[in-house]
Amino acid sequence: MSDAADDAIAGGDQRRGSLALTIRDVARLAGVSIGTASKALNANGRLSAETRGRVLRVASEIGYRPNDLAQSLHRARSMTVGILSNDSFGRFAFPIVEALERRLSDHGIAVFMCNATDDPVRERRHIEQLLGKRVDGLVVTARRADKREPIEPVARGLPVVYVYSRVESPDALCLLPDDKGGAALAVTHLAALGRKRIAHITGPERFEAVRLREEGYRDALARAGLVAEAEECLAGDWSEAWGREATRRLFKRRRPPDALFCGNDQIARGAIDALRDLGRSVPAEVAVVGFDNWEVMAKGARPPLTSVDMNLDALGRAAGECLLDMMSGRAVAGVRRLPCSLVVRESCGAHARSSAAGELNA
Amino acid sequence: MSDAADDAIAGGDQRRGSLALTIRDVARLAGVSIGTASKALNANGRLSAETRGRVLRVASEIGYRPNDLAQSLHRARSMTVGILSNDSFGRFAFPIVEALERRLSDHGIAVFMCNATDDPVRERRHIEQLLGKRVDGLVVTARRADKREPIEPVARGLPVVYVYSRVESPDALCLLPDDKGGAALAVTHLAALGRKRIAHITGPERFEAVRLREEGYRDALARAGLVAEAEECLAGDWSEAWGREATRRLFKRRRPPDALFCGNDQIARGAIDALRDLGRSVPAEVAVVGFDNWEVMAKGARPPLTSVDMNLDALGRAAGECLLDMMSGRAVAGVRRLPCSLVVRESCGAHARSSAAGELNA
DNA sequence: AAGGATTGGGAAAAGCTTTTCTCACTTCGA
DNA sequence: TCGAAGTGAGAAAAGCTTTTCCCAATCCTT
Incomplete structure (x- = not known):
C-alpha cells in the first residue's frame, strides 16, 4: 500500500470509525471535489484527462471501492435478487441455483440465499427481509413439486420467477422441465x-x-x-x-x-x-x-x-434470463417447459x- | 389495503418513480415529521403514546417497511455476509451452508451466495463484489479440501471463517470435521x-x-x-x-x-x-x-x-456462531475439529x- | 402568578454516491 | 481589446434513515 493510502487512513477524518475508504478520501487525496471524483470514477462528466487520471490513480492506490449501499440507495436498484427454496437446496434445486447465480453474477447481480424448508413462518420472514433489502427480483424454487404452492403476495411490480415449482396464477412465470x-x-x-x-x-x-x-x-x-x-x-x-x-x-x-x-x-x-x-x-x-x-x-x-x-442448469440459466428480462421491464408469464435430454x-x-x-x- | 395506503401511493410525491413507500409517506399520513416517525417506529425518542400509536397504525396500514439500504448506510453495518464456495455447493458444502444460513437468519443476517467453482478470477470478482456490498463477514468453504488454498487478502478487520476448508495462516479460523x-x-x-x-x-x-x-x-x-x-x-x-x-x-x-x-x-x-x-x-x-x-x-x-x-450441520452452526462472535468484536482463530458420530x-x-x-x- | 423543570415534537446533520446546475476561467473571433 | 463560446470543476440536492440538538409549550413549585 502506498503512502497515499496510509495518509487516507491515518490522516483526515480519523474520527470516522469505519475502516472503509469513501469517495471523500479519494477526492481529498486527489485534490478535487467529491463530485469531480465521482465523475472521474464513472467516466461521466466533462473532465480534463489529467484530472481524471489523477483521481483514478489515487483511487486504485488506496484501493477505493464504491459503497454499493449508497449507490443502490441512489439508483433505487440494489442489484441483488433473492432465491427462496424449500428443497433445502438439495439435489434438484442446487444445479438450478448454481446456474442462476452464475448467470446473474455475470450481470453484477448478487444473490441472497434463503432456505425456508417448508416452514411458512420462516418463508414469510425471509420475504419480509428480502423486501427490506430492496431486492430487484425473486426466484422461488421448490422441492420436486408435489402440490403447487400459492403465489406469494409480494410487493406489486417485483419480478418473480418460479423455477422447478409451479403456481396457479396465470400471470406468474413458471419454468419446469418437460x-x-x-x-x-x-x-x-x-x-x-x-x-x-x-x-x-x-x-x-x-x-x-x-x-x-x-x-x-x-x-x-x-x-x-x-x-x-x-x-x-x-x-x-x-x-x-x-x-x-x-x-x-x-x-x-x-x-x-x-x-x-x-x-x-x-x-x-x-x-x-x-x-x-x-x-x-x-x-x-x-x-x-x-x-x-x-x-x-x-x-x-x-x-x-x-x-x-x-x-437443470439450462433451467437455471433460463430463469436468470427471464428474471433479467423482467427486471428490465418486459413482462413474461405462463408455464414454460424446457426439454430434457x-x-x-x-x-x-x-x-x-x-x-x-x-x-x-x- | 386501506384508504390511507392509496393516498400514500396516489397522492403526494407522485413524481418519485419508486414503488416502495418511505418513512416520508408514513410521516405525512400521520401528520408528524420524519424524525418523529422514525422515533415512533424504533421505539426510540420521547413521544406521547398517542403519537406513537398513530404512526405505528399508519405504518402498518400502508405496509411500510424501512429501507435496509439506508439503514445499513447509516449504521455502517449491512447485516449481510457472503458465503464463498468452490464445491459448487455440492453434497458437502450444502448441509453446512444450510445450517449456517439458518443460524444467521435468526439474527436478521442475510447471506450472499457466491460460487467460484475453483476459478480464481471468478473468486476474486465475487470478493470484490461482496466488499462493495459491505458485507459484515465472509465464510469460505471448499470442496473436500485437497490442498489448502491461500488466505484471501481481504480488507483488514473483516471477519472470515473457513469451514470445511483449511488455510495455513495462524490467525485464520478453520472449522473442520475430526x-x-x-x-x-x-x-x-x-x-x-x-x-x-x-x-x-x-x-x-x-x-x-x-x-x-x-x-x-x-x-x-x-x-x-x-x-x-x-x-x-x-x-x-x-x-x-x-x-x-x-x-x-x-x-x-x-x-x-x-x-x-x-x-x-x-x-x-x-x-x-x-x-x-x-x-x-x-x-x-x-x-x-x-x-x-x-x-x-x-x-x-x-x-x-x-x-x-x-x-456437517453442526459444523455450519458452529461457523455461524463464530462469525457472530467475530462480528461482535471477539477474535477467534486456530483450527478447530468438531466430532463425528x-x-x-x-x-x-x-x-x-x-x-x-x-x-x-x- | 412567575420562574424553572419537564415534555413532546421538529429541524438538521450524517452516512456515501450520483447528477444537475452553475460559475469561473480560458480561448477564439471580430 | 472586448464579447461570445466553450471548457473544466465545484456546489448542492436527492435518495432514506437515524440521531442529536433545540425549541415551544405545558406543568409544577414557591
Whole structure:
C-alpha cells in the first residue's frame, strides 16, 4: 500500500470509525471535489484527462471501492435478487441455483440465499427481509413439486420467477422441465432398440412429475404401436428398495418385460440390483433407463445407467434470463417447459459409440 | 389495503418513480415529521403514546417497511455476509451452508451466495463484489479440501471463517470435521464387535482427509491391539468401482479381512456389492462401515450401511456462531475439529437395537 | 402568578454516491 | 481589446434513515 493510502487512513477524518475508504478520501487525496471524483470514477462528466487520471490513480492506490449501499440507495436498484427454496437446496434445486447465480453474477447481480424448508413462518420472514433489502427480483424454487404452492403476495411490480415449482396464477412465470417429453424420449429410445414390453416403475402418484412422466410413457408407447402388449405402470416411492420390490413383482408374472423405464435413478438402481439377483442380464435381457441423470448414482450402477437428464442448469440459466428480462421491464408469464435430454450409457443396450457424449436432445 | 395506503401511493410525491413507500409517506399520513416517525417506529425518542400509536397504525396500514439500504448506510453495518464456495455447493458444502444460513437468519443476517467453482478470477470478482456490498463477514468453504488454498487478502478487520476448508495462516479460523476421530470411532466399533482383521479402503492420498482417516484407523487398531495381524490400507479414488476393485483384491489373498472400513460411502457401497458377488455375507462374514453418512447411499445399500457422520450441520452452526462472535468484536482463530458420530445400521453387524436413532458420539 | 423543570415534537446533520446546475476561467473571433 | 463560446470543476440536492440538538409549550413549585 502506498503512502497515499496510509495518509487516507491515518490522516483526515480519523474520527470516522469505519475502516472503509469513501469517495471523500479519494477526492481529498486527489485534490478535487467529491463530485469531480465521482465523475472521474464513472467516466461521466466533462473532465480534463489529467484530472481524471489523477483521481483514478489515487483511487486504485488506496484501493477505493464504491459503497454499493449508497449507490443502490441512489439508483433505487440494489442489484441483488433473492432465491427462496424449500428443497433445502438439495439435489434438484442446487444445479438450478448454481446456474442462476452464475448467470446473474455475470450481470453484477448478487444473490441472497434463503432456505425456508417448508416452514411458512420462516418463508414469510425471509420475504419480509428480502423486501427490506430492496431486492430487484425473486426466484422461488421448490422441492420436486408435489402440490403447487400459492403465489406469494409480494410487493406489486417485483419480478418473480418460479423455477422447478409451479403456481396457479396465470400471470406468474413458471419454468419446469418437460417431464412428459423426457419420458417419451426414454421410451421411444427403448422402442427404437427393439424392446417390446416396456414397463414403468415410478414414484408417488401425488407428484405431478409422476403423472406427467406416466403420460409421456403411454404416449410414446402408443406412438410406437406397443400399447396392447406392453403397458404396465407401478407407482411406489422414490427409493431403491421400491425399485427392487417392483422389479421382483414384475418378473414373477408370466410375461415379464424386456425393458424398464424408471421414474428416477434410485428406482432404476434398485431395479438393476434386483435383476442381477434374478439372474437377468442387463442390458441383454432387460434394458433399464432411469430419470434425473444423477451422476453418482448413474455412473456407479452396473452397468452404468442410461438416464433422462432434466438439464437443470439450462433451467437455471433460463430463469436468470427471464428474471433479467423482467427486471428490465418486459413482462413474461405462463408455464414454460424446457426439454430434457437422454444420456445414453450401457444399461439400455444401445451401442455406446460415444458413451461419454452420447446425448439425444428432446 | 386501506384508504390511507392509496393516498400514500396516489397522492403526494407522485413524481418519485419508486414503488416502495418511505418513512416520508408514513410521516405525512400521520401528520408528524420524519424524525418523529422514525422515533415512533424504533421505539426510540420521547413521544406521547398517542403519537406513537398513530404512526405505528399508519405504518402498518400502508405496509411500510424501512429501507435496509439506508439503514445499513447509516449504521455502517449491512447485516449481510457472503458465503464463498468452490464445491459448487455440492453434497458437502450444502448441509453446512444450510445450517449456517439458518443460524444467521435468526439474527436478521442475510447471506450472499457466491460460487467460484475453483476459478480464481471468478473468486476474486465475487470478493470484490461482496466488499462493495459491505458485507459484515465472509465464510469460505471448499470442496473436500485437497490442498489448502491461500488466505484471501481481504480488507483488514473483516471477519472470515473457513469451514470445511483449511488455510495455513495462524490467525485464520478453520472449522473442520475430526476425520481422525471419526475413523477411530468406526474402527473401535468394529473391534468391539470382535472383528480382528480390519482393512481400510480409501480415496486419493493427496486429500488431507484421507491421510487423517488413515491415521485414525491405525491409531484405533493399535489401541485395540490389532496392529500386527490386521493393518491393510488401499488408496484409490472415491468411486464405487474402486470399492469393488479393492474388495476383490483383498479377497484374493490368503487371509482376507473380516471387516472393511471405507473412506466414503460410495466405496463402501462398491465393497458391499463386490462381497455379494463373491458370496460373502454382510455383516455375518464381513462387516462394512462407510464414511459421510450420505443418506441415499447408506440407506439404499443392502444391507443398509453403517457410516461415520461428519455432522456437517453442526459444523455450519458452529461457523455461524463464530462469525457472530467475530462480528461482535471477539477474535477467534486456530483450527478447530468438531466430532463425528457413528450412525449404526446393519452392515456392521451390531445388534441394531435402535436402528433408527443408533448414534454413538465421538 | 412567575420562574424553572419537564415534555413532546421538529429541524438538521450524517452516512456515501450520483447528477444537475452553475460559475469561473480560458480561448477564439471580430 | 472586448464579447461570445466553450471548457473544466465545484456546489448542492436527492435518495432514506437515524440521531442529536433545540425549541415551544405545558406543568409544577414557591
